[in-house]
Amino acid sequence: MQLTHLSLTQFRNFSRLDIDVPGGAVLLVGGNAQGKTSLLEAVYYLATFTSFHASHDRQLISFWAKNEPLVVSRIVADFEYSAGKPDRETRQRLEVRLISERDDFGNSRLRKEILLNGVGRKVGEAIGVFNAVLFLPHMLRIVEGAPEERRRYLNLSLSQVTPGYASDLAEYNRLLSQRNALLKQLNERGGDADQLTFWDEQLAATGARIIYTRIQAIHELEKLAGPVLQDLTRGKEVLRLNYVPAFDPLPLSPLQYALPLDAPVNRSGQSVDQIRRGFQEELSRIRHTEIQRGSSTIGPHRDDLRFFSNGIDLGIYGSRGQCRTAVLALKLAEIVWMTQKTGQTPVLLLDEVLAELDPARREDLLDRLLGSEQALVTTTDLDLFTEDYVSAAQIWRITTGQVQVQPTVDA
Numbered sequence: 001m002q003l004t005h006l007s008l009t010q011f012r013n014f015s016r017l018d019i020d021v022p023g024g025a026v027l028l029v030g031g032n033a034q035g036k037t038s039l040l041e042a043v044y045y046l047a048t049f050t051s052f053h054a055s056h057d058r059q060l061i062s063f064w065a066k067n068e069p070l071v072v073s074r075i076v077a078d079f080e081y082s083a084g085k086p087d088r089e090t091r092q093r094l095e096v097r098l099i100s101e102r103d104d105f106g107n108s109r110l111r112k113e114i115l116l117n118g119v120g121r122k123v124g125e126a127i128g129v130f131n132a133v134l135f136l137p138h139m140l141r142i143v144e145g146a147p148e149e150r151r152r153y154l155n156l157s158l159s160q161v162t163p164g165y166a167s168d169l170a171e172y173n174r175l176l177s178q179r180n181a182l183l184k185q186l187n188e189r190g191g192d193a194d195q196l197t198f199w200d201e202q203l204a205a206t207g208a209r210i211i212y213t214r215i216q217a218i219h220e221l222e223k224l225a226g227p228v229l230q231d232l233t234r235g236k237e238v239l240r241l242n243y244v245p246a247f248d249p250l251p252l253s254p255l256q257y258a259l260p261l262d263a264p265v266n267r268s269g270q271s272v273d274q275i276r277r278g279f280q281e282e283l284s285r286i287r288h289t290e291i292q293r294g295s296s297t298i299g300p301h302r303d304d305l306r307f308f309s310n311g312i313d314l315g316i317y318g319s320r321g322q323c324r325t326a327v328l329a330l331k332l333a334e335i336v337w338m339t340q341k342t343g344q345t346p347v348l349l350l351d352e353v354l355a356e357l358d359p360a361r362r363e364d365l366l367d368r369l370l371g372s373e374q375a376l377v378t379t380t381d382l383d384l385f386t387e388d389y390v391s392a393a394q395i396w397r398i399t400t401g402q403v404q405v406q407p408t409v410d411a
C-alpha cells in the first residue's frame with residue numbers, strides 16, 4: 001500500500017501540513033527538534049491509533065493551542081491499496097481527530113474520532129486498514145528491555161494483522177482490572193470466592209484467543225526471521241524466538257526442565273478451546289494463591305518472549321551488536337510477515353536507525369529497502385546513505401514543522 005497524501009493540523013509542532021507523498025523512498029532531512037519523528041509518529045498513529053512515543057494522546061496536540069477552549073488535532077491520510085484487495089476500494093481516506101474541549105470550570109476532556117472514508121469507526125474496526133512497520137533507534141529495547149516492551153511490540157504488530165486482536169486485548173484489560181479489583185476485595189475483606197468463577201470464564205475465553213494468536217505469530221515470525229539473521233551474520237547466527245507464556249498451555253514436564261532453554265516447544269497444535277479450558281482450570285487451581293496476592297498472576301498480561309542466538313539468551317548474554325542485528329532481522333521479517341498476512345506491503349517508517357548500525361549492516365538494510373513500495377526515512381545526516389539510495393529518493397527538508405520538497409535534479 002502507499003500513502004499518497006498527508007495532512008496534519010495542530011499535531012505536535014506541525015500547525016498545518018499538506019503534502020503529496022510519492023512511492024518509493026522519502027528521506028526526511030533536518031536538524032534536531034524540527035519535526036521528523038513527529039511526522040512518522042503521525043503516520044504510525046494511523047496504523048495503530050496509539051503513539052509510539054507519547055504516554056497520552058493529549059501530548060500530540062500542539063502546545064500553543066492547549067489553552068484554547070476547543071482544539072482539534074487532525075491527521076488525514078489518503079492511501080491506495082496495491083492490486084489484490086478485492087474486498088475494498090483501492091483508494092481510502094483515514095482521518096483521526098483528537099478533540100480537546102474545555103468546560104466553564106476549566107476542566108478539559110479529550111475525545112478521539114476515527115473516520116474511514118468519512119464514516120465514523122471504532123478503533124477495533126479501523127485498525128489494520130492501514131499498515132506500517134516502524135524502525136526506531138530504541139527498538140533494541142525489544143530484546144534488552146523489560147517483558148512489557150516485548151508485549152507492546154507484539155500487540156502493536158498483531159493488532160494490525162489479526163482482526164479482533166485489538167478488541168480482545170482491550171476486553172482482556174477491562175476484565176483483568178475488574179477481576180483484580182475483586183481479588184483485592186476478597187483479600188482485604190473476605191467474601192464468597194465463587195464470585196470469581198464468572199470472571200475466570202471470561203478472562204480465560206478472551207485470554208485464550210490472545211495466547212493462540214501470539215503462539216501462531218511468533219512461530220511464523222521465527223520462521224521468517226531465522227534466515228534473515230543468518231543472512232545478516234553471513235551464516236554465523238541462528239535465531240530462535242521463544243514464547244514464554246505466563247499461562248503455558250503446554251507446560252514442560254519435570255523431565256523436560258533439563259533441556260536447553262532454547263529448545264523448541266511447539267505449541268502451535270493447541271486449539272483456542274484447549275487453551276481456554278486449560279487456562280480456566282489453572283485459574284481455579286491457583287485461586288487461593290491469587291486471593292492471597294490480591295491480583296491476577298497468570299495470563300497474557302505477564303507473557304514474555306525471549307530471543308536466542310546460537311543457544312544464548314540475547315536479552316541476558318547478547319552483545320549490543322548481536323541484539324541490534326537480531327532486532328533488525330525481526331523487523332525485516334515483520335515486513336514479509338505483514339505482507340503475507342494482509343496481501344499488502346506495509347509502509348515502512350525508519351526513524352534515525354541508520355546512525356546506529358555499522359557500515360556493513362547499514363548497507364544490508366539500504367539494499368533491502370531499495371525495492372520497498374514506500375519508506376519514510378528520517379535523518380540528520382544524508383551522508384549516511386548510499387548515493388544510489390539518495391538519488392532514488394525524494395528529499396524533504398524539515399524545519400520547525402514545515403516541509404520543503406527538494407526539487408530533483410535531472411541528470
Ligand SMILES: Nc1ncnc2c1ncn2[C@@H]1O[C@H](COP(=O)(O)OP(=O)(O)OP(=O)(O)O)[C@@H](O)[C@H]1O
Pocket residue numbers: 011012013014030031032033034035036037038039059060061062063064380
Ligand atoms: N505537542 C507539541 N506541540 C508542539 N510542539 C511539540 C509538541 N510535542 C513536541 N513538540 C516539539 O516538536 C519538536 C519536534 O520534535 P521531533 O521529535 O519531531 O524532532 P526531530 O526532528 O525528530 O528531532 P531529533 O533529530 O532530535 O530526533 C520538538 O521541538 C518538540 O519539543
Ligand SMILES: [Mg+2]
Pocket residue numbers: 036037038351352
Ligand atoms: Mg527524532
